[in-house]
Amino acid sequence: xxxxxxxxxxxxxxxxxxxxxxxxxxxxxxxxxxxxxxxxxxxxxxxxxxxxxxxxxxxxxxxxxxxxxxxxxxxxxxxxxxxxxxxxxxxxxxxxxxxxxxxxxxxxxxxxxxxxxxxxxxxxxxxxxxxxxxxxxxxxxxxxxx
Amino acid sequence: xxxxxxxxxxxxxxxxxxxxxxxxxxxxxxxxxxxxxxxxxxxxxxxxxxxxxxxxxxxxxxxxxxxxxxxxxxxxxxxxxxxxxxxxxxxxxxxxxxxxxxxxxxxxxxxxxxxxxxxxxxxxxxxxxxxxxxxxxxxxxxxxxxxxxxxxxxxxxxxxxxxxxxxxxxxxxxxxxxxxxxxxxxxxxxxxxxxxxxxxxxxxxxxxxxxxxxxxxxxxxxxxxxxxxxxxxxxxxxxxxxxxxxxxxxxxxxxxxxxxxxxxxxxxxxxxxxxxxxxxxxxxxxxxxxxxxxxxxxxxxxxxxxxxxxxxxxxxxxxxxxxxxxxxxxxxxxxxxxxxxxxxxxxxxxxxxxxxxxxxxxxxxxxxxxxxxxxxxxxxxxxxxxxxxxxxxxxxx
Numbered sequence: 001x002x003x004x005x006x007x008x009x010x011x012x013x014x015x016x017x018x019x020x021x022x023x024x025x026x027x028x029x030x031x032x033x034x035x036x037x038x039x040x041x042x043x044x045x046x047x048x049x050x051x052x053x054x055x056x057x058x059x060x061x062x063x064x065x066x067x068x069x070x071x072x073x074x075x076x077x078x079x080x081x082x083x084x085x086x087x088x089x090x091x092x093x094x095x096x097x098x099x100x101x102x103x104x105x106x107x108x109x110x111x112x113x114x115x116x117x118x119x120x121x122x123x124x125x126x127x128x129x130x131x132x133x134x135x136x137x138x139x140x141x142x143x144x145x146x
Numbered sequence: 147x148x149x150x151x152x153x154x155x156x157x158x159x160x161x162x163x164x165x166x167x168x169x170x171x172x173x174x175x176x177x178x179x180x181x182x183x184x185x186x187x188x189x190x191x192x193x194x195x196x197x198x199x200x201x202x203x204x205x206x207x208x209x210x211x212x213x214x215x216x217x218x219x220x221x222x223x224x225x226x227x228x229x230x231x232x233x234x235x236x237x238x239x240x241x242x243x244x245x246x247x248x249x250x251x252x253x254x255x256x257x258x259x260x261x262x263x264x265x266x267x268x269x270x271x272x273x274x275x276x277x278x279x280x281x282x283x284x285x286x287x288x289x290x291x292x293x294x295x296x297x298x299x300x301x302x303x304x305x306x307x308x309x310x311x312x313x314x315x316x317x318x319x320x321x322x323x324x325x326x327x328x329x330x331x332x333x334x335x336x337x338x339x340x341x342x343x344x345x346x347x348x349x350x351x352x353x354x355x356x357x358x359x360x361x362x363x364x365x366x367x368x369x370x371x372x373x374x375x376x377x378x379x380x381x382x383x384x385x386x387x388x389x390x391x392x393x394x395x396x397x398x399x400x401x402x403x404x405x406x407x408x409x410x411x412x413x414x415x416x417x418x419x420x421x422x423x424x425x426x427x428x429x430x431x432x433x434x435x436x437x438x439x440x441x442x443x444x445x446x447x448x449x450x451x452x453x454x455x456x457x458x459x460x461x462x463x464x465x466x467x468x469x470x471x472x473x474x475x476x477x478x479x480x481x482x483x484x485x486x487x488x489x490x491x492x493x494x495x496x497x498x499x500x501x502x503x504x505x506x507x508x509x510x511x512x513x514x515x516x517x518x519x520x521x522x523x524x525x526x527x528x529x530x531x532x533x534x535x536x537x538x539x540x541x542x543x
Contacts (some may be wrong), residue, residue, distance in 0.1 A: 024231075052361045053454065053456045056469065067458075071383070073379045075379075076380030093171060130186065132188075
């Protein structure tokens with residue numbers, strides 16, 4: 001199966017559950033709803049055999065975006081599901097750590113720096129700023145855009 | 147809760163001798179056996195991502211080069227790949243060969259560095275001295291190419307900063323000839339050493355299932371039979387044209403991780419020769435002029451000596467990234483200790499923690515607890531004593 005077939009099959013399988021698709025050579029960025037994230041992450045990781053490279057949280061004007069970057073190593077393609085959390089005051093989303101064990105640290109880091117609460121995370125603790133010398137009243141990276 | 151008198155906690159760190167970052171490991175031991183390990187990171191967080199988002203693209207490359215002294219090609223290379231990925235920028239052929247040449251030389255010096263320290267940790271100081279002796283010519287080659295022994299400043303968006311002209315190639319080839327012989331000698335000596343093999347075989351096993359589940363990369367996962375290598379999976383730069391083999395083994399122990407690094411050094415010397423041969427004939431520019439980067443997203447990665455370095459950038463059409471994510475290979479390889487350290491004797495803990503090749507910068511410091519507390523453990527001594535026992539069993543004296 002070549003690269004475009006794999007991408008097409010994926011888009012067909014989850015038609016209706018993914019929006020705002022950006023297709024580039026070897027890259028597929030798409031938005032998913034919070035309730036569908038775990039199912040899609042499970043399919044990408046377990047059925048397609050992808051590896052989680054990392055995840056990136058970004059604060060934009062009207063939301064916090066969390067972008068997971070899954071690498072399909074045999075083809076060199078990236079599948080990147082994106083979650084947009086509109087409620088910036090209380091950002092909450094589902095954790096994918098129950099289905100992708102390798103997401104534990106990066107989700108803890110996003111909780112730490114961006115204040116995103118990951119539901120069902122096995123260890124919802126700070127990662128990098130746990131022993132921070134200052135008493136942090138808000139996440140270090142949150143609130144840079146006003 | 148009923149306390150088990152046989153269970154003890156052995157703290158290692160937060161200023162740990164094995165890691166570039168200061169990190170804290172809490173080993174739970176029952177008698178001599180490690181039954182659990184917990185990790186705590188963030189002791190040296192420097193905010194590189196945030197700083198990079200305040201810098202222009204060119205300044206970001208300069209900045210990420212300083213994330214790690216050993217990976218000072220890997221981070222800028224992954225970073226320029228990410229910026230080039232936004233607009234699918236092509237680079238000239240000559241620049242591609244220079245990038246891969248520098249990348250492979252870095253791999254040789256990094257693996258030699260690891261090999262030396264691994265030898266030191268298990269009491270094989272001869273291996274340490276040999277490895278580091280022949281790491282020196284690699285740094286000389288880097289100096290000839292870039293003017294620097296470290297932090298080479300070679301990477302630019304659209305190509306490289308400096309050309310490798312015929313005079314430099316003529317200076318590099320004799321050093322490469324000598325290096326190839328010496329690397330072959332070290333590889334043969336290390337692979338055939340019965341004590342080294344007995345000491346490391348079956349130690350700190352990471353199964354294929356755990357490597358996949360924990361998303362490990364680089365030699366850590368390839369030693370467990372997971373054939374992932376960015377150079378082959380998404381070949382960019384000159385890896386599209388170079389002839390090389392991805393080394394994969396099945397056992398997942400420290401010996402296999404050592405074998406992978408040894409064989410990768412041989413592959414790297416072959417690739418360096420191919421790059422230099424091609425640079426003698428390939429003509430053309432070394433840099434495509436990139437005036438601006440449009441709004442979008444880019445993923446860049448490179449197979450560093452320790453595994454996949456990952457950079458993600460999000461741009462808005464200005465001269466800086468609004469988001470720059472950096473993920474170094476140790477970030478995904480260190481959690482594998484949860485699987486590989488369980489059930490091993492404490493004398494093997496040191497070499498197992500070192501086996502993923504975290505950066506070492508303060509090797510001898512945090513182990514000086516010996517004598518200050520009656521229950522203190524000198525890991526280095528325990529590890530070396532075990533090697534000595536094995537050596538006596540094999541050689542009989």
